[in-house]
Amino acid sequence: MxxxxxxxxxxxxxxxxxxxxxxxxxxxxxxxxxxxxxxxxxxxxxxxxxxxxxxxxxxxxxxxxxxxxxxxxxxxxxxxxxxxxxxxxxxxxxxxxxxxxxxxxxxxxxxxxxxxxxxxxxxxxxxxxxxxxxxxxxxxxxxxxxxxxxxxxxxxxxxxxxxxxxxxxxxxxxxxxxxxxxxxxxxxxxxxxxxxxxxxxxxxxxxxxxxxxxxxxxxxxxxxxxxxxxxxxxxxxxxxxxxxxxxxxxxxxxxxxxxxxxxxxxxxxxxxxxxxxxxxxxxxxxxxxxxxxxxxxxxxxxxxxxxxQTWLDQPIGYIDGDMTIKSPFEARIQKHPFIQFIQEVQMAATSVDISVTSLLNNESKGFSSIVTMRDIVSNYMYPNTLVVLELTGKDIKEALEKTAAYFTHNAEGEITVNPTYIEPKPQHYNYDMWEGIDYTINVAKPVGSRIEQVSYKGSHLEDKKTYHVVLNNYRATGGGNYDMFKNKPAVKEIQKDAVELIREYFERQKTVKAFVKNNFVVKAN
Structure with missing residues (x-):
């Protein structure tokens, strides 16, 4: 031997x-x-x-x-x-x-x-x-x-x-x-x-x-x-x-x-x-x-x-306007019609008026005029379900401060992505965008104190008041180190995954208009 x-x-x-x-x-x-x-x-x-x-x-x-x-x-x-x-x-x-x-x-x-x-x-x-x-x-x-x-x-x-x-x-x-x-x-x-x-x-x-x-x-x-x-x-x-x-x-x-x-x-x-x-x-x-x-x-x-392949090539719906993503960074720094669309789907599925979502992948291209199942699963690649949490105004402000850490600025004062969201593992999906509230992220301020002017329906968000917010199940359990969401009361759970919810939304609407509600600002001054 x-x-x-x-x-x-x-x-x-x-x-x-x-x-x-x-x-x-x-x-x-x-x-x-x-x-x-x-x-x-x-x-x-x-x-x-x-x-x-x-x-x-x-x-x-x-x-x-x-x-x-x-x-x-x-x-x-x-x-x-x-x-x-x-x-x-x-x-x-x-x-x-x-x-x-x-x-x-x-x-x-x-x-x-x-x-x-x-x-x-x-x-x-x-x-x-x-x-x-x-x-x-x-x-x-x-x-x-x-x-x-x-x-x-x-x-x-x-x-x-x-x-x-x-x-x-x-x-x-x-x-x-x-x-x-x-x-x-x-x-x-x-x-x-x-x-x-x-x-x-x-x-x-x-x-x-x-x-x-x-x-x-x-x-x-x-x-x-x-x-x-x-x-x-x-x-x-x-x-x-x-x-x-x-x-x-x-x-x-x-x-x-x-x-x-x-x-x-x-x-x-x-x-x-x-x-x-x-x-x-x-x-x-x-x-x-x-x-x-x-x-x-x-x-x-x-x-x-x-x-x-047959399933992926099925036309599901149509877009009136432009919902394509040309720059994932731009789609995060200012409201994009595709992000608006996901928020609308989540709010329609749960009947709440505050919603949280992310651009899940830098390869996402959004939707062109004809939307197929291939387009849906390419943009929403995770089988997430939806959860409605009961959150306090304080919880929401903490979550906004957490998401604001996604940005930093260079010597010229230009807004860029915080390197910790790129290395050692890309985590762009951990930057959230909110719908139903108005807020400003000031990247010039220190992490933890960047959120300005948070309001809901024209009034300041109250720390002790509770609000119903729809999130995907990953985020609702604290995924991405959003600890403020852990163990919060779940008001409602939607067991259909996001792909199915998007498909059903198109079945009801047939043609979806591309639009944005400019409810947030990201600035560096």
């Missing part, structure tokens, strides 16, 4: 429903998707007998394909799971977006999987046992090498997700849970390699250790590397970053999102005294550029892709 061995770990994270090499908003061909990744895995396995393949979460949500699947085709196998079954991955990890379509879609996906979903810290509220799958698995190779793979998920999910989607679940602290299981696995299984797959990211600068975000516990990867003994490799995700580094001799890696890149870790081991020891570990990210799509995957996807 050879005394030197090499193990390759291939992994994806934050694939977000990207099965095929296509951008659904434009139908352009793109170098991304699991069909291409399948080829890369097959090519690696053809020349390496020691391969571990893992998915690190946020697999089943994120494209029109998956929205269409959930609306029309849940009687058949989840296509993302079907592809991973064909690739033959060893394990998956649950991501926060796995819950977006409700618990049944997730449990069905897990039941359809020919691989386990590792779930060490998502436990049954009553029994405290892992709810969806085992905490870890062991993979043994013919040369006797024993690899342990343990999976944990960011425990911050209750801050974002609809309560009915996570009913009966408890999200234990990911760091504490991982520390417990690493110790237990090392003591009982005595593996040669221990891989931690964490659907979460890095909360500190990799070089200096300085915090790069408010330390809420959403991301604990740095702490895991520093304070948990026994991890060889930490696979990360959630933040959509691209990185390869070492922290405290733990190789840490993150491959971005949308299956544009995948991660590869190569471990070199040496056998001495009948024991294998990791001698070297290297990581790299690979692009899927110039890799052809796997024929078996393409055949498998043919029917549902055809159905998706």
């Amino acid at each position: 050879d005394n030197i061995a090499h193990i390759k770990i291939l992994y994806t994270s934050d694939v977000h429903g990207n099965a095929l090499p296509v951008l659904y908003g434009t139908n352009e061909v793109a170098d991304l998707g699991l069909a291409k990744y399948a080829t890369a895995v097959n090519q690696t396995r053809a020349t390496n007998e020691h391969v571990i393949a893992i998915d690190n979460g946020d697999l089943i949500q994120g494209t029109p394909l998956m929205t269409h699947y959930v609306k029309e085709h849940t009687d058949r196998e989840n296509p993302m799971v079907g592809i991973m079954n064909r690739i033959g991955i060893d394990a998956g990890v649950i991501g926060n977006h796995e819950f977006n379509f409700g618990k049944k879609i997730l449990t069905d996906a897990i039941e359809q999987s020919s691989y386990p979903w590792l779930s060490a810290n998502i436990v049954d509220k009553e029994t405290k046992e892992p709810y969806f799958g085992p905490p870890y698995i062991i993979k043994k190779f013919p040369n006797g090498i024993k690899a342990a793979i343990v999976g944990v998920t960011t425990h911050y999910i209750p801050n974002w997700e609809s309560p009915n989607h996570i009913k009966g679940l408890e999200f234990a602290d990911a760091f504490t849970t991982l520390k417990k299981w690493v110790r237990k696995i090392r003591d009982t299984e005595k593996p040669d390699i221990l891989i931690a797959s964490y659907h979460g990211g890095l909360e500190r600068d990799l070089e200096t250790g300085e915090p790069t975000e408010v330390l809420t516990g959403e991301n604990q990867g740095y702490q895991m590397c520093k304070e948990i003994e026994g991890i060889d490799v930490l696979l990360t995700g959630h933040q959509h970053r691209k990185l390869v580094s070492k922290i405290n001799d733990v190789l840490v890696i993150q491959p971005g999102n949308n299956a544009i890149n995948y991660g590869e870790v190569q471990l070199s081991l040496e056998r001495k005294d009948n024991k294998w020891t990791v001698m070297n570990k290297e990581g790299q990210l690979h692009s899927l550029e110039n890799i052809h799509s796997d024929d078996e995957v393409l055949r498998y996807m043919e029917d549902i892709e055809k159905s998706t």
Whole structure:
């Protein structure tokens, strides 16, 4: 038996429903998707007998394909799971977006999987046992090498997700849970390699250790590397970053999102005294550029892709005027007809007159004169539902101050985006625009005291008076660190998702006029 061995770990994270090499908003061909990744895995396995393949979460949500699947085709196998079954991955990890379509879609996906979903810290509220799958698995190779793979998920999910989607679940602290299981696995299984797959990211600068975000516990990867003994490799995700580094001799890696890149870790081991020891570990990210799509995957996807494309091309309604977005920055700094439209949809669905929304993505193009389902799902890519909260005037002012932190100004006094909303993870969706109140953001003032002249129906907003406000479910639970919304009374919940609400709005109106109510000002003086 050879005394030197090499193990390759291939992994994806934050694939977000990207099965095929296509951008659904434009139908352009793109170098991304699991069909291409399948080829890369097959090519690696053809020349390496020691391969571990893992998915690190946020697999089943994120494209029109998956929205269409959930609306029309849940009687058949989840296509993302079907592809991973064909690739033959060893394990998956649950991501926060796995819950977006409700618990049944997730449990069905897990039941359809020919691989386990590792779930060490998502436990049954009553029994405290892992709810969806085992905490870890062991993979043994013919040369006797024993690899342990343990999976944990960011425990911050209750801050974002609809309560009915996570009913009966408890999200234990990911760091504490991982520390417990690493110790237990090392003591009982005595593996040669221990891989931690964490659907979460890095909360500190990799070089200096300085915090790069408010330390809420959403991301604990740095702490895991520093304070948990026994991890060889930490696979990360959630933040959509691209990185390869070492922290405290733990190789840490993150491959971005949308299956544009995948991660590869190569471990070199040496056998001495009948024991294998990791001698070297290297990581790299690979692009899927110039890799052809796997024929078996393409055949498998043919029917549902055809159905998706037909659905996307359906004309839903018409726009009278201009609702296209030419500059996402301009659409945030002054009222845009598309933002006005979303506010109108939310207010119509809930019968309230104060509404909050965001421009969710810098790739959003708004609506041209003919609106198709493709346009709707390209602009509103999250399956958000709506919640009406009872908020005090003080709550609203605090939320406005929070959103005003999105802006800063340069030496010339020009308004720009605060870099913390761009790095390490773009968070443009955490800048909110309000409807039904009038307000001014003065970027020249310090963060926390930028809001001027807040009024409702011509009168000053009263701190102790309560108001009914419609928000999406992510924001209503405090998502984006809007803590002032946490645990506030929910007056009403609309269980239809935003895509369905927009479609219904067009069905009623047929033609929607583009207009704005100029109720807010952003200035720097």
